[in-house]
Amino acid sequence: MKRILIKITALSALLTVSAVMVVQAQTDYTSKVPKYTFGTTLSEQEKQLKNNPLIKRFEASRKVLAADKHRPFYHYITPEGRLNDPNGLCYWGGNWHLFYQGYPPEDPRQHWGHVVSKDLIHWRDLPYAIYPNPEERVFSGSTFVEKDRVIAMYHGTKVGTMVATSNDPLLLNWEKVTGNSVIPYPKAGEKVPYNIFDPNIWKKGDHYYSLLAGTRPVGPGGRNIRTNFLMRSKDLSKWEYLHPFVEKDNYGLVGDDGACPYFWPIGDKGKYILLHFSHMSGGKYLIGDYDQKRDKFVVTDGGNFNHGPVSKGGVHAPSAYPDGKGGVVAIFNMNSGKPIGNGNFTEMMTLPWLLTLDERDKLQIQPAGDVESLRREKVSIAETVLPANKEVVLKNVSGNAMELNLAIDLQKATTLELNVLRSPNKEEYTRILFYKDGGYNGRSDVKHKIQYSAISIDNSMASTLNSVKSRVTETADVEIKKGELVNMRIFIDRSIVEVFVNGRQCIAVRTYPDREDSKGVSIQARGNDALLKSLDAWQMENIFSKK
Known part of the structure; x- marks a missing residue:
């Protein structure tokens, strides 16, 4: 009788766990933030934006929050709620687009906020771009611009890596590829050789490539060190794992991770830069050579954008995109140095930085955009x-x-x-x-x-x-x-x-x-x-x- 009871109890527990997993899989994470569908031409979109309730709400919120004496005049700050990592900086349709982790007041889970600029300095608020569901929260990621569309790849909490696309003039309408995660979290008991976290996306030949942030316990004493894992796909929906991407990196610290990666060509001699973020030591970069036969990034130089601990007022995570002239434009968010308070103002963006290489392939940094205006x-x-x-x-x-x-x-x-x-x-x-x-x-x-x-x-x-x-x-x-x-x-x-x-x-x-x-x-x-x-x-x- 005792053995039967034990088996029944174990079976009951297993069924309970299975039921919980089913409930989690079916959880509805639909946002409470109003969502709008916009036209497909620029004139239609501009007309709709004039009376859009979210835009009017943003304008009203900015007027109220302007009373805060620490709110910036010319560095970008969200119109409402908190701001976190910048995401998916890109150039499309004659505009620079910057996305960011926004926290709408009626549903303070991460959504991708959205602003647009002609000169990287004067920013215009647009409605939230990417909303959660099936993911619980829309975490960090990057974009890749093709001739006829923009691809966003980002981390969706509770589900895995998500991909969404847009092709309208102001990137207002987004559709999620497959409607689910394209690189899902491993199933219970399944082990995979990679982490699933902030992704970066680019294309080489007929394949899309993605770099996933993460760590491996292969440092001194079994401690974690930064590792970025390379994935490949032909259609954005099915991805295969290749290997760790970075070789000969002697610039990272033990305990760093490779969050918010951005991998772009820089300069005129075939070099590449990998910008990333450490939750321990802030914004960082690696410079090196992209071995495209082996699909490996061989590091030749590196350094920091943040020169101390990540917290208390330092430079945080990057978002980056080529300027079309051999340079890379990067924008970072800045950590707060005081308590969050009512949540209306914490982090903000740096000015855009133009990253270039000198004759010795050393990184150069100067302001980008029309700051003189x-x-x-x-x-x-x-x-x-x-x-x-x-x-x-x-x-x-x-x-x-x-x-x-x-x-x-x-x-x-x-x-x-x-x-x-x-x-x-x-x-x-x-x-x-x-x-x-x-x-x-x-x-x-x-x-x-x-x-x-x-x-x-x-x-x-x-x-x-x-x-x-x-x-x-x-x-x-x-x-x-x-x-x-x-x-x-x-x-x-x-x-x-x-x-x-x-x-x-x-x-x-x-x-x-x-x-x-x-x-x-x-x-x-x-x-x-x-x-x-x-x-x-x-x-x-x-x-x-x-x-």
Whole structure:
């Protein structure tokens, strides 16, 4: 009798598990967000958008949220709810399209939000693009543009990898291939040699290729290291696994993962770049050669977009697409440095960055898009000596939404310090430091031994708010060649500071000054005098305010 009872109990448990699995498989994840079908011509779509309830809702929400003093003027921020990873940046029909993980207020599961721009700077909100179901949430992914359509490939939680396509002028209507996941999660008890997470998509010959993010426990002591898994398909619906894609990667950290991958050609010498994200150390890149016979990416260089822990105000995940001229445009979201609060404003996007390669195949970074169109009132400072160890407050340079463009001859000075978002008595300030020859010694490059300089941003004194968390000082190497001036383009936008140096490096940090008078700028040379060759400062346009 006891054995019979045990068998009945076990059978009952098995049936219960099976029933749960059936219920999960049939769960309806239909979004509560209104969804609209649009016409197939541009004129039809524009007419429908004028009175679209979601667009009107976005406009009303932006007006309300504009009261937040830390909300940016010219960096993109969602019109409502939270914002997370940028997704699927692409160029289609004369427009740049950017998707992102949005959290609609009536159903705060990830949907793909959608904006469009002619110049990568002035963005226009469009309705949510991809809604959940059959997936529970629409996670990160990328797009691939063909002549007659755009393909989106993304991670659908609870089901696996999803593919959707659109071919209308503004990419407003999306259809999911097969209506289900095309790379499903393994069945109970089934083992597969790959992870299913954020996918990237491209095409070679007659096949589509997909790179899936993930890790393998093959690092020191059995620890996880970043691994990206390559899949292949002829029709987007049936995929075969090939192998791990990346070889000779000595740039990743133990514990990194390869989330949000973007794999594109870069430069004019056959090189490729793999941008990705680590949930431990933030945005990263690998440069190398694409062995198309073996379908392997052989790494020759690499580095970081985020120079510290992933959290507390650092650069987060990328989305990237070729500019058609050998460069790659990348946009990142920035982590928040304060609590989420009511969920209306946390993360935001960086400016678009243009990634190129120099003659030695080293990555170069400068602003992309028509950022100059944002410039308004201008103040200039002519050539000026900066006395050693004396802070010079720039009396006529002030603001919390500005661009600063500086050219400096450091001469024998060892360090240059700029304080931005500075209150008159320095209760609050964000400190930018340039260390001449203060970076790593580039001994690894046998043919070009370099003593790098370094650029850093310190936000430990940026805010008097007790809710704001300081970030470990963001510090990155940058090469300054012999005889070169130090050229900085500094973009200040209320709660973000982005610094581009000589077109070779960029660092960015979130910062939250609380005082209304934290708008000043000062400059100081340390050790010896330096020469400020020129400084131009512009107030920047608010791209979200109606004219």
